[in-house]
Amino acid sequence: MPDSPGLELIAGELNEAHPGSVLSTYHEHGQGCLVVDPEQVLDVLGWLREAPGQEYRFLSSLHGVDYLPAEPRFGVVYELLNMPRVERLRIRAALPDPGAEALPELPSSVELFPTAEFQEREVYDFFGIVFRGHPDLRRILMPEEYVGWPQRRDFPIGGEPVIFTHNERQVPRWYE
Amino acid sequence: MTEGPSTASPHRPGLSRDRVAQTEAEVIGTSAIERTAAPDALESEQELFTINMGPHHPATHGVLRLLVSLQGEVVRDLKPIVGYVHTGIEKSCEDKSYWKVIPFVERMDYLAYFFNMEAFCGCVERLLELEIPPRANYLRVLHLELNRIHSHLVWLGTTGLELGAMSMFFYCFRDRDRILDLFEMSSGQRMHTRYFQVGGVFEDVPAGFARRVLDFCAEFRTRIDQYEALLTNNEIFLQRTKGIGIVPRQRLIDLGVTGPLLRATGEPWDLRKVDPYLAYGDFDFKVPVGTVGDGWDRYRVRMAEMRESVGIIEQAIEGLPEGPWIADDRKVVLPPRDELSTSMEALIHHFKLVTEGFRVPPGEAYYAVESPRGELGCFVLADGSAKPARVHIRDPSFVNLQALRDMSVDGYVADLIQNLAMLDPILGGIDR
Numbered sequence: 199m200p201d202s203p204g205l206e207l208i209a210g211e212l213n214e215a216h217p218g219s220v221l222s223t224y225h226e227h228g229q230g231c232l233v234v235d236p237e238q239v240l241d242v243l244g245w246l247r248e249a250p251g252q253e254y255r256f257l258s259s260l261h262g263v264d265y266l267p268a269e270p271r272f273g274v275v276y277e278l279l280n281m282p283r284v285e286r287l288r289i290r291a292a293l294p295d296p297g298a299e300a301l302p303e304l305p306s307s308v309e310l311f312p313t314a315e316f317q318e319r320e321v322y323d324f325f326g327i328v329f330r331g332h333p334d335l336r337r338i339l340m341p342e343e344y345v346g347w348p349q350r351r352d353f354p355i356g357g358e359p360v361i362f363t364h365n366e367r368q369v370p371r372w373y374e
Numbered sequence: 375m376t377e378g379p380s381t382a383s384p385h386r387p388g389l390s391r392d393r394v395a396q397t398e399a400e401v402i403g404t405s406a407i408e409r410t411a412a413p414d415a416l417e418s419e420q421e422l423f424t425i426n427m428g429p430h431h432p433a434t435h436g437v438l439r440l441l442v443s444l445q446g447e448v449v450r451d452l453k454p455i456v457g458y459v460h461t462g463i464e465k466s467c468e469d470k471s472y473w474k475v476i477p478f479v480e481r482m483d484y485l486a487y488f489f490n491m492e493a494f495c496g497c498v499e500r501l502l503e504l505e506i507p508p509r510a511n512y513l514r515v516l517h518l519e520l521n522r523i524h525s526h527l528v529w530l531g532t533t534g535l536e537l538g539a540m541s542m543f544f545y546c547f548r549d550r551d552r553i554l555d556l557f558e559m560s561s562g563q564r565m566h567t568r569y570f571q572v573g574g575v576f577e578d579v580p581a582g583f584a585r586r587v588l589d590f591c592a593e594f595r596t597r598i599d600q601y602e603a604l605l606t607n608n609e610i611f612l613q614r615t616k617g618i619g620i621v622p623r624q625r626l627i628d629l630g631v632t633g634p635l636l637r638a639t640g641e642p643w644d645l646r647k648v649d650p651y652l653a654y655g656d657f658d659f660k661v662p663v664g665t666v667g668d669g670w671d672r673y674r675v676r677m678a679e680m681r682e683s684v685g686i687i688e689q690a691i692e693g694l695p696e697g698p699w700i701a702d703d704r705k706v707v708l709p710p711r712d713e714l715s716t717s718m719e720a721l722i723h724h725f726k727l728v729t730e731g732f733r734v735p736p737g738e739a740y741y742a743v744e745s746p747r748g749e750l751g752c753f754v755l756a757d758g759s760a761k762p763a764r765v766h767i768r769d770p771s772f773v774n775l776q777a778l779r780d781m782s783v784d785g786y787v788a789d790l791i792q793n794l795a796m797l798d799p800i801l802g803g804i805d806r
């Protein structure tokens with residue numbers, strides 16, 4: 199894990215290489231995190247992957263987080279890992295909520311990290327975050343015709359009717 | 375498949391499948407069966423044929439559906455379709471207080487429940503900055519390694535079954551049952567034990583547990599020898615696994631694959647060794663690796679891992695420290711039962727913990743453990759309340775499944791089954 203000064207150094211170098219890419223940094227519980235501009239997330243990931251001295255070449259996890267009521271609301275979190283040094287670094291693309299009609303967007307990292315393919319589909323499935331350039335952006339765990347983004351914090355828990363014999367006619371469109 | 379010019383056989387007009395009449399090839403035999411030996415007669419078999427394998431298929435280890443494009447018997451493309459047992463566990467966790475989340479996450483990867491518990495509890499402990507006592511540390515390692523053997527035994531049994539070694543299934547489940555007996559003895563449950571708590575473990579192991587575990591270890595070593603005698607040099611097993619499903623090491627790393635699949639290619643990546651969590655730094659064990667990364671290497675790595683786990687269990691029993699088995703933090707850990715009748719304060723703490731649960735200061739953490747299938751990570755976002763704002767489990771089966779295409783394309787269907795068995799996906803973990 200880079201310590202806090204190390205994290206600041208990485209942030210400084212990144213802002214030199216790609217101006218405006220790192221919005222803020224924080225370090226808690228022994229783990230560092232860079233909050234980055236979603237439009238430049240590929241530059242940041244590519245730089246961390248290739249720059250000498252960084253070489254974070256393993257994407258161990260990619261997941262979405264809904265920080266409601268904080269702003270920017272959504273975060274796509276990349277847990278990077280440098281295998282030789284066993285160092286983890288968290289990158290968070292901070293995505294504002296574009297409103298009820300539109301979906302938040304950011305570029306897909308599948309070209310850089312092929313492992314992101316399923317995980318980006320999962321984030322799209324549960325948070326409605328669109329990854330531009332993903333080869334096959336469909337729902338992965340929920341049914342394909344499902345409407346709504348279930349892991350968002352404002353999505354109700356227990357909103358799915360369970361059909362039993364006694365209530366199958368009360369549940370709308372039970373026969374479909 | 376491009377159709378040739380339609381010059382149907384004069385003898386059987388309209389039967390385009392009969393290719394013999396269209397070619398210059400020498401006709402072999404007169405009956406259709408004899409003619410299929412001619413390469414040209416096979417041409418119509420070369421069409422791509424897309425079929426569903428699963429979701430209800432005994433060889434897919436659960437409800438996994440594979441959309442397979444076949445050319446004859448050769449797999450040309452493959453798409454895994456998952457989600458049939460999705461139950462929204464991550465969403466449900468957001469509505470439960472921290473200590474009630476533990477039974478939920480256990481049910482994700484239902485063969486590695488101790489690992490799921492450890493990933494979640496360890497992550498919450500990191501958020502709370504809570505140290506767990508040494509005895510709890512050792513008891514956790516002990517149960518994790520028993521669980522690793524249990525998970526590998528189920529893998530070995532089902533894999534043997536799929537490759538035609540039916541007796542393996544019965545032998546492995548016999549030994550697995552002995553591990554479940556041990557879990558029952560220490561925690562009262564055979565599966566989904568909820569034994570790990572935030573701060574330590576639920577209860578000390580009962581008297582006589584150590585002896586039972588050591589008996590099991592002594593016997594299990596000979597059992598592994600027997601299983602290896604059955605499989606390792608078995609001609610059928612070798613032919614089915616040797617040189618099958620090889621993916622280059624770098625490609626596996628790019629695909630995010632961890633665990634025995636990655637170690638089989640020679641990469642000594644084991645979180646227990648490189649990033650020792652819990653008490654793994656105290657134990658002497660090796661990280662088995664393979665050489666080429668074919669099915670046989672994957673088998674050998676898992677067998678060797680079981681041996682190493684037995685060693686760790688024996689060391690954990692020998693070095694088991696005395697002392698408390700759960701942290702002494704009354705804001706997080708339930709007070710001992712006997713204090714409730716004498717101490718008002720203990721009663722208040724008990725009441726607060728059971729009704730509301732403990733609060734976790736705002737923050738987020740990622741904590742990864744080495745599960746039998748690879749890196750099992752847990753991400754928890756705390757917002758200061760008694761419920762997590764987000765729980766995400768990075769399940770190794772979910773990520774490793776992406777490698778199945780690379781392993782199986784341009785191989786036979788039978789090898790696809792073997793690759794899937796060696797991948798060892800648990801659909802409960804994939805779908806969550």
